[in-house]
Amino acid sequence: MRGRYFRYLFENLDGGLFHTGSVYDKEHQRATNYIYMVGSYCRGAFQKRTVQIYENDTLPERIDLLVMGGFTVKYIHKFIEIIRGHRIETVVLPYLAPIQRLVLTEENKESGVKAREVTRFLQDPYQFLKEYDIGNIYFLYGNGKIIDRKPEELEWGYHFELADRESLLLIREMEGYSIPVARAGYIVENDWLFYFGVYGTNIQMMSEFAKNYFSNIENIYKISENINEDYVRQTKRLVQEYYKKFGGSSVMAIAMFEGPLFTYPSEIDSFFTEKEFCKSEQSEVWMRCNKENCCSCTISCVYGKDYDNMQHHKRSREESRFGMLMLGNVNLNRYWSDIMARFWKVRTRIRGIGIPNSGSGENWNYQMLRFSAENDRVYWICVKDDITSAGVISDIVLSASNNRFLPIDEGWGCCLSGYIIPKEDID
Numbered sequence: 338m339r340g341r342y343f344r345y346l347f348e349n350l351d352g353g354l355f356h357t358g359s360v361y362d363k364e365h366q367r368a369t370n371y372i373y374m375v376g377s378y379c380r381g382a383f384q385k386r387t388v389q390i391y392e393n394d395t396l397p398e399r400i401d402l403l404v405m406g407g408f409t410v411k412y413i414h415k416f417i418e419i420i421r422g423h424r425i426e427t428v429v430l431p432y433l434a435p436i437q438r439l440v441l442t443e444e445n446k447e448s449g450v451k452a453r454e455v456t457r458f459l460q461d462p463y464q465f466l467k468e469y470d471i472g473n474i475y476f477l478y479g480n481g482k483i484i485d486r487k488p489e490e491l492e493w494g495y496h497f498e499l500a501d502r503e504s505l506l507l508i509r510e511m512e513g514y515s516i517p518v519a520r521a522g523y524i525v526e527n528d529w530l531f532y533f534g535v536y537g538t539n540i541q542m543m544s545e546f547a548k549n550y551f552s553n554i555e556n557i558y559k560i561s562e563n564i565n566e567d568y569v570r571q572t573k574r575l576v577q578e579y580y581k582k583f584g585g586s587s588v589m590a591i592a593m594f595e596g597p598l599f600t601y602p603s604e605i606d607s608f609f610t611e612k613e614f615c616k617s618e619q620s621e622v623w624m625r626c627n628k629e630n631c632c633s634c635t636i637s638c639v640y641g642k643d644y645d646n647m648q649h650h651k652r653s654r655e656e657s658r659f660g661m662l663m664l665g666n667v668n669l670n671r672y673w674s675d676i677m678a679r680f681w682k683v684r685t686r687i688r689g690i691g692i693p694n695s696g697s698g699e700n701w702n703y704q705m706l707r708f709s710a711e712n713d714r715v716y717w718i719c720v721k722d723d724i725t726s727a728g729v730i731s732d733i734v735l736s737a738s739n740n741r742f743l744p745i746d747e748g749w750g751c752c753l754s755g756y757i758i759p760k761e762d763i764d
Contacts, residue, residue, distance in 0.1 A: 358370070
């Protein structure tokens with residue numbers, strides 16, 4: 338029998354969003370496993386915490402898609418762990434100019450092998466990733482064409498176009514060699530759509546800042562008696578000037594829509610469930626989902642009678658809502674109109690939204706509530722921490738009764754899962 342079984346798992350890993358997904362094609366016995374991960378851009382908010390590390394067996398051996406929603410030091414730690422311990426088919430991450438990576442390197446205050454690996458990655462991410470057997474590497478800068486067709490009309494495969502010629506030449510100048518940087522596009526695999534957008538300060542501004550800063554340093558060629566002390570002082574000043582000009586959220590951030598191509602209730606039978614779980618159940622959740630190398634979480638929840646909410650979608654609707662929109666750390670105040678334009682075509686298919694930057698008020702725009710205004714329940718998934726704004730929470734929970742706020746903290750995560758089966762295949 339044909340059909341798709343899917344699972345979206347959300348957890349708070351060290352103050353950031355760690356989202357794993359799986360789509361299982363029952364007819365061909367094929368699973369697509371993917372990860373979207375992004376740490377908070379709030380400087381110093383989580384410096385006192387110890388990086389939480391997963392055991393390798395908690396993730397699938399093969400990961401088809403690994404998306405780095407934004408660069409933070411602690412999530413680079415985890416990113417490196419994953420690519421070293423698993424077979425990765427495709428990596429998607431934002432392109433950062435050398436000056437941006439230098440600032441991150443200075444924030445890497447830890448010592449040891451892991452810290453050295455982070456530094457080595459930041460010095461040259463492309464060459465670092467080339468050392469591993471990764472099928473596709475996409476550094477994103479700028480957005481490609483906006484999807485203007487229904488998802489089911491899109492071609493299968495990978496659809497990314499190279500960045501504009503001017504940007505590629507500047508990147509070559511900054512890096513010292515050419516890097517195949519692409520504009521954000523989309524991937525269609527296993528009847529699932531992964532659609533990307535990238536947002537942040539442009540590299541032309543970063544390049545000009547670096548040139549102006551270093552050209553204005555007096556006696557830059559004069560070597561002091563203590564070279565190390567001089568370097569530390571100059572670097573500290575550089576970082577201060579960088580944040581003075583760009584603020585704390587100037588690094589590129591990737592937004593991603595994920596969802597099925599075919600969602601018409603007149604043609605498919607569907608089911609959807611949401612469950613929250615504590616971290617002590619984490620291993621059990623993964624065991625259920627990976628027991629037979631497929632996503633069986635929905636069925637396990639149903640038979641175990643441990644689900645919190647189930648929804649059978651209305652057949653009167655033109656489309657069912659199974660998609661997730663991960664906003665990472667995108668600043669909605671600055672990029673609201675761009676987000677709206679880029680993801681408008683899939684707007685009516687969004688069931689859950691990842692709130693940007695742990696619900697920080699700096700990244701929030703209440704107009705986002707109108708973007709997904711529908712009668713069906715919408716899940717607002719938020720990594721809850723010290724920077725989470727009470728105003729963001731009240732905006733969501735008080736705006737409409739169908740909005741459900743799901744706080745993901747260090748003790749609790751959530752799982753949204755379901756199935757989509759063609760009606761002609763149902764006995």
